[in-house]
Structures are given as structure tokens and as C-alpha cells.
Amino acid sequence: MSAQLLIVDDSTSMRQMVAFALSSAGYAVHEAEDGQAALEKAQGQKFDAVVTDVNMPRMDGIELIRQLRQLPAYKFTPLLMLTTESGADKKQEGRAAGATGWLVKPFEPAQLVATVGKVLG
Template sequence: MTASILTVDDSASIRQAIKIALSTAGYTVSEAVNGAEGLEKAEAGRFDLIITDLNMPIMDGLTMIQQLRARGKVVGTPIVFLSTESDGDVKAQAKAAGATGWMTKPFDPEQLVRIAQKVLTK
């Protein structure tokens, strides 16, 4: 069965780059444009991995994963941040909120696929 991945980012070009990299590797990719839409889609569907940006309008990625984890909907689902942010304090907040991993933008598509493979095989 193909793994299903939700990508949440306000940048259409980033979502497209993620989708191309992951769908080429055989994954099914769904998209959301902000944390609020990501929250809705994550609660309505079943995803094996969520990749989210941190800084987005309407709802940021940190708030989204805090709400998802608090609601218990995606307890075992890995969540990876893909952000331009690289501050250690922010990474610590993300980890405390339930993030599985962190990648910085701009990203290497091959590295993204390797990280997806790694967290999906755990």
C-alpha cells in the first residue's frame, strides 16, 4: 500500500516541489494551504506522514500540531517541519509539541524522500 502524506505550506511552489519529490518516489500527496486547512484534512483523512511549514497565515504549523496531538487524532503519525526557521528554541518548541523531525528550506528533494522513508519505516 502506498503511504499517504499531507503537506501543509502557504507557498504553492513549495507544495508543488514537495509533491513532485514525494509522488515521484511513489507516495500519495495531499495539500493544505495553512494550519487550519491542514487540521481539517488531517482530522478528515488518514495520513502516514504530515510535513508542515512553521510560519503560515490563519494558523501556524506549531499550533496545528499542538491541536492535532491534543485531539489524539494523529497520535502515532510522524510530523516533520519544513521551514526556513532554524532557531534552536523554535525547534525545541516543535519537538515538545510533538514534531518528529525538522528540515530547513530550501530543501534537497532527495533528502526529503530519505527523511520520509526513514520516518515511515519506524
């Protein structure tokens, strides 16, 4: 069975680009439009990895990662940030929250697929 991935971004076009890259690589992709929606989905289903934007309404990506890390099912799940934020302080905040890795937009689809493959082992 292919890995179940959750893509979280408030931009529909960005979600579609990420979903296309990852589903083309054989992953089963699920989408959420913000951190709150993603958290609700994650509480109902176990995803093998989560790729989230940082800046979103209702709940941002860093808070989402914090919340996911508190769920027993997501203690060791790869949680990747995909964002236009490339500042060291944001990266540090993401790492402190429990982010596994960081990808900067605009992203190369091949790089995204390789990174997801690497964190899934």
C-alpha cells in the same frame, strides 16, 4: 497501497516542489495551504505522515502539530517541520509541540524523501 502524506505550506510553489519530490518517490500526496485547512483534512482522513511549514496564516505549523497530537489518530504519526526557521528555540518549540523531525528550506528532494522514508519506517 502507498503512504498518504499531507503537505502543508502557504507557498504554492513550495507545496508543488515538496509534492513533486514525494509523489515521484511513490507517495500519495495531499496538500493544504495552512494549518487550519490541514487540520480539517486530517480530521476527515488519516494521513501516514504530515510535512508542514512553520510560518503560515490562520494557524502556524507548531500549533497544527499541537492540535494533531491531541487527535487519537495522530498520537504516533510522523509530523515533520519543513521551514526556513533553523533557530534552536523554534526547533525546541516544535519538539515540545510533538514534531518528529525538522528539515530546513531550501531542501534537497533526496534528503526529504529519505527523511520521510525513515520516519515511516
